[in-house]
Every structure is written in C-alpha cells, then in structure tokens.
Amino acid sequence: MNIDLERVAAIQRSVIGGVLLTGIAMSIYRFLAWVARRVRPLQARWLAWNARVAERDMEPTTEALQRLGLAGLPIQSFREAGQKTAGAVKLRYRLLTFAVGLGTGDLMMAVIKTIETQRVQPSLQPSALTLAAVTLPLLMWAARRGKAVAGYRLLLSIMSAIEACGAVATSSASDRHQALRHLDDTCSTLRRSLLRVHRIANSVTRRSPRQRKAKHHAALVVAKLQLAEAQVDSKGDAGLRSLAALLAKIGNNFAAGRASTLLPEQSLRDTAPVANREGLRLTVVVVVTAGALCLGVLLELPAGVDVVLSGSAAVLAAMVIYGPRSAIAKAGEIMGILRP
Structure with missing residues (x-):
C-alpha cells in the first residue's frame, strides 16, 4: 500500500x-x-453594554424563581x-455563528455551481475542505476559551436549568413531559x-496537589x-423547588470564586461521587476522527472523500458516545447564549 506523500503534504499545509x-x-x-478596554469612553460603553446584557439574561431566571x-x-x-463578560460572551458566539454561516453558504453555492457547470469549484477542492475542517473546530475552541467566557457559560447553564425547573412547574399536563425532557437536557x-x-x-493547575x-x-x-433531579417525579413541585435552590447555591458559590467548595462539605457526607469519563470519551472521538482521516489517505480515496469520511466519523462517534440528545442540548445552549 503506497502513501501519497503529495496528498499528505497538502493536508499538512491545510492544517497549518x-x-x-x-x-x-x-x-x-x-x-x-x-482597545475597547483601554479607551475610557469605549470602556464605559463596554461595561454598560455588558451590564445590560447580564440583566437581560437574569430576567428569565428571576421570573422562574418567583x-x-x-x-x-x-x-x-x-x-x-x-x-x-456577558456581552463579550455573546459577541464571541455571534462572530462564530457568522463565520460558520458564511462558510456554509459558500459551500452550498459551490455545490450548486458544481452541479450546474459539471466542474468542481475551488471551495470543494480537498485543500479547501480540509482547511474548513481544521478552522471551524479551532474557532469553536477559541470562542469558548478564557476564564471569563467559560465561567459565564457555566452560569448560563445553571440559569437555564433553573428556568427549566420553572417551566416544568408551570407546564400543563399535556406539555409536562416535554418540559421534563428539557430539564433533563439542561x-x-x-x-x-x-x-x-x-x-x-x-x-x-494540572500539577497542583489540590486538583x-x-x-x-x-x-x-x-x-x-x-x-435532587431524581426526586422531581416523586416530590413534584417540592422537588423542583429543592433542585432550583440547589442550582442557585451552586451558581452563587461559583460566581463568588468558590469553585472548589460549590456546596458545604456536611451536605455531601452521605453522597457517593460519580465517575468522570469525559476525558476518555473525548479521546475516543479524537482517535476515531484521526483514524478515519488516516484510513482515507492510506486507501487513496478520491479527492475530498477522506475529509467527508473523517467528518462523518467524528459526528457518528460523538452521537454514539454522547448521544444525539446531548448534541441537541448543546445546540440549545448555544442558541441560549445568542438570544437577544
């Protein structure tokens, strides 16, 4: 089995x-x-905008608690x-959404033109597809990166869960099952x-004895x-109130900088810790994706097929490991971040 070195070099150039x-x-x-943080007039407007966005984010949570x-x-x-940070978080995700939409639109136009002219457009060349496959995940990682951004995203997740508790409490009998499933997802x-x-x-830090x-x-x-989630069905509204109160306590402690003491130790004495396999799951997805890409190169598949194969393998592996509902919940979380 011969390895196409030119193809490998093209993939390397696209990755770089x-x-x-x-x-x-x-x-x-x-x-x-x-610049916005250093120029005083812009700084004042930046802070005021973040405060307004944060207040709008808090309104549904406050109503749910009421x-x-x-x-x-x-x-x-x-x-x-x-x-x-509220406005900055939304700005990052809006820019990311714009970039994804721009790239998706370009690919759709390229597909249409390819069908019309019977000639592969530059946007569908293997190098362009590989570049998009590398750039998009990196942009997603960069949009979520940073202590302030990641911290506020966690608070938004807590707020969404509290709002889901309120939605279940006020839902009708016919809609309660959907509200409960949304609560599970959040x-x-x-x-x-x-x-x-x-x-x-x-x-x-990674080498800290506190880790x-x-x-x-x-x-x-x-x-x-x-x-607390398991008691929602048995205790009804009382269970929802207990769950919402627990979520609020966790969020308050995290927002106050007590990430290692989210709940008092005495309240956790009779609790068995859950197993954390997130690192293993992510490793499996990465290995499957890289393996599919290498397989496409080794089998000398037609140009562009190796990129489609690796992308499909990544999607299928994520659906198998995390489940399709987790992907939907993640999309709902992003849409919650983008809401006006």
Missing part, C-alpha cells in the same frame, strides 16, 4: 493554514477588545459575575461542565445534583 487563520482572527478580536416561590434566594452574585449539560469546573475557573480534591468535590456535587 487553518491554525494561522484562526490565530489571525483571534489576534484581531483581542486587539479590538484591548414562580417556584424562591424569590428570596440571593442571586446578586449572578448579576455581578455577568456585568463584565441538567445533563450542566453536570458535564461541573465535572471540569476547576478547569473552567482556572483555579487549579484531586477539586475533582472529588465536583464529582460529589454532580452526584448530589443527580439525587
């Missing part, structure tokens, strides 16, 4: 080009953000945490984030959250 393109885009964004009879819960930490997304909360908060304790505490918190 994708990395450079992503680096240039993020450098421009960071430069403009740095419907659950928990209006007296302290949630000021949520507002304070979002006053500096809590599932939140649990995965909580298992890496020490990374999100950037409060523990094991932080991971153990996060696993206990997730187990406590699962127990």
Whole structure:
C-alpha cells in the first residue's frame, strides 16, 4: 500500500493554514477588545453594554424563581459575575455563528455551481475542505476559551436549568413531559461542565496537589445534583423547588470564586461521587476522527472523500458516545447564549 506523500503534504499545509487563520482572527478580536478596554469612553460603553446584557439574561431566571416561590434566594452574585463578560460572551458566539454561516453558504453555492457547470469549484477542492475542517473546530475552541467566557457559560447553564425547573412547574399536563425532557437536557449539560469546573475557573493547575480534591468535590456535587433531579417525579413541585435552590447555591458559590467548595462539605457526607469519563470519551472521538482521516489517505480515496469520511466519523462517534440528545442540548445552549 503506497502513501501519497503529495496528498499528505497538502493536508499538512491545510492544517497549518487553518491554525494561522484562526490565530489571525483571534489576534484581531483581542486587539479590538484591548482597545475597547483601554479607551475610557469605549470602556464605559463596554461595561454598560455588558451590564445590560447580564440583566437581560437574569430576567428569565428571576421570573422562574418567583414562580417556584424562591424569590428570596440571593442571586446578586449572578448579576455581578455577568456585568463584565456577558456581552463579550455573546459577541464571541455571534462572530462564530457568522463565520460558520458564511462558510456554509459558500459551500452550498459551490455545490450548486458544481452541479450546474459539471466542474468542481475551488471551495470543494480537498485543500479547501480540509482547511474548513481544521478552522471551524479551532474557532469553536477559541470562542469558548478564557476564564471569563467559560465561567459565564457555566452560569448560563445553571440559569437555564433553573428556568427549566420553572417551566416544568408551570407546564400543563399535556406539555409536562416535554418540559421534563428539557430539564433533563439542561441538567445533563450542566453536570458535564461541573465535572471540569476547576478547569473552567482556572483555579487549579494540572500539577497542583489540590486538583484531586477539586475533582472529588465536583464529582460529589454532580452526584448530589443527580439525587435532587431524581426526586422531581416523586416530590413534584417540592422537588423542583429543592433542585432550583440547589442550582442557585451552586451558581452563587461559583460566581463568588468558590469553585472548589460549590456546596458545604456536611451536605455531601452521605453522597457517593460519580465517575468522570469525559476525558476518555473525548479521546475516543479524537482517535476515531484521526483514524478515519488516516484510513482515507492510506486507501487513496478520491479527492475530498477522506475529509467527508473523517467528518462523518467524528459526528457518528460523538452521537454514539454522547448521544444525539446531548448534541441537541448543546445546540440549545448555544442558541441560549445568542438570544437577544
């Protein structure tokens, strides 16, 4: 079996080009953000805009707590945490959505022109497809990167779960099953984030002796959250109130900088920690994707087929490992971030 070295070199050039393109885009964004924070008139408007966005994000959560009879819960930490980053988070995701939409539109036009002219357009060449396959994941990673961005995303996940509790409490008998499934999806997304909360908060380094304790505490918190979710069916509205109160307590502690003490130790004494297999799942998805790409090169598949094969393998592996509902929940989370 011969290896097409020219094809391998083309893939390498596309990967390097994708990395450079992503680096240039993020450098421009960071430069403009740095200027906005340093020029006083722009800084004032930037802070005011973030505060307005944070307040709009809090309105549905506040209404949900009121419907659950928990209006007296302290949630000021949520507002304070979002006053500096809420707008920036939404801006990053809107720019990412614009880039994805622009690339998708270009590919669709290229497909139409290819069908009309019976000639493969430049956008459908293997090098262009590989460049897109590399650039898009890097842009998604860059959009989510950063302590402030990741931290506010976690708070948005907590707020979404609280709002889901309120939606279940006010749902009719015919719509309650859908509201409960939405509650499961939001809590599932939140649990995965909580298992890496020490990374999100950037409060523990990889070689720190505190890392094991932080991971153990996060696993206990997730187990406590699962127990509270399990009581929703048996306790009804009382279970929803308990779950919402627990979510608010976790969010307040995280917003206050207590990422390693999200819940009091005494409340976790009789709780067994959950197993964290997120790292293994992600590794499997990456290995399957890379293996499919290498297989396409070794089998000397037609130009462009290897990229489609690796992309399809990544999607299928993610659906098998995480489940299709997790993908839908993640899309719903992003749409929640983008809402006006």
